[in-house]
Amino acid sequence: MSAAGTAMGEIVFEGVSHDFGDERVLEDVSLVLRERRVGIVGANGSGKSTLARMINGLVTPTVGRVVVDGLDVSRRGREVRRRVGFVFTNADNQIVMPTVREDVAFTLRRHRLEKADAAARVDAVLERFGLTDLADRPAHRLSGGQKQLLAIAAVLVAEPAIVVADEPTTLLDARNARRIAATFEALDERLIVVSHHLELLEDFDRVIVMEGGRVVADDVPGIALEAYRALIA
Numbered sequence: 356m357s358a359a360g361t362a363m364g365e366i367v368f369e370g371v372s373h374d375f376g377d378e379r380v381l382e383d384v385s386l387v388l389r390e391r392r393v394g395i396v397g398a399n400g401s402g403k404s405t406l407a408r409m410i411n412g413l414v415t416p417t418v419g420r421v422v423v424d425g426l427d428v429s430r431r432g433r434e435v436r437r438r439v440g441f442v443f444t445n446a447d448n449q450i451v452m453p454t455v456r457e458d459v460a461f462t463l464r465r466h467r468l469e470k471a472d473a474a475a476r477v478d479a480v481l482e483r484f485g486l487t488d489l490a491d492r493p494a495h496r497l498s499g500g501q502k503q504l505l506a507i508a509a510v511l512v513a514e515p516a517i518v519v520a521d522e523p524t525t526l527l528d529a530r531n532a533r534r535i536a537a538t539f540e541a542l543d544e545r546l547i548v549v550s551h552h553l554e555l556l557e558d559f560d561r562v563i564v565m566e567g568g569r570v571v572a573d574d575v576p577g578i579a580l581e582a583y584r585a586l587i588a
């Protein structure tokens with residue numbers, strides 16, 4: 356156990372509530388996530404993104420605490436963010452460099468890699484996401500789905516220990532959604548995915564169902580997704 360009282364490899368929510376102004380958007384969430392792939396589902400506005408953003412300290416709890424690999428996210432955000440890669444829903448928010456290749460390479464700027472090693476890693480990730488032919492294109496002129504692929508590539512190139520992805524497949528066609536599903540399947544990194552695309556989560560290890568800021572189901576996908584389908588029917 357670490358000094359913060361939680362083990363390495365765990366993401367822990369301890370009695371977490373969150374208010375935006377007068378609105379309570381998360382209410383007393385306690386979770387210990389140890390599984391390799393965890394899905395989060397729920398209706399619009401149920402608190403999924405807020406929960407996901409807490410894992411790398413983009414949002415800090417009003418009450419309670421979030422601890423990642425023994426690090427309290429509210430106090431050690433910078434260290435946590437080195438371990439947790441975050442893929443945003445709106446890929447435009449994540450694109451920072453002019454071209455596709457430069458944008459992916461930008462993630463590695465502080466990794467102190469040899470130039471050739473960094474270039475090889477960038478090339479490999481571009482290939483993996485079918486972006487090689489687009490490498491020198493202006494990133495902002497890609498299609499919405501291509502931008503989503505770029506956003507995921509730009510996070511994975513750093514090989515973070517944990518990947519949190521907030522609705523990463525909303526704009527993807529069926530082929531690219533399958534590409535992402537296969538990529539997630541093959542990832543060694545731990546993965547937390549918020550999604551309305553329920554098939555993506557069917558092979559996950561665990562699915563959490565949010566409703567009105569609370570966890571209302573938390574189980575293997577077969578059971579949790581059925582509970583969610585019943586909830587929204």
Ligand SMILES: Nc1ncnc2c1ncn2[C@@H]1O[C@H](COP(=O)(O)OP(=O)(O)OP(=O)(O)O)[C@@H](O)[C@H]1O
Nearest residue numbers: 375376378380397398399400401402403404405406
């Ligand atoms: N930065 C913010 N400031 C104020 N209110 C916010 C902010 N972010 C989210 N909220 C509110 O918090 C509640 C939960 O939002 P959240 O984005 O976590 O839901 P969600 O389950 O991810 O929804 P969706 O499926 O629509 O993305 C909503 O009522 C939303 O309006």
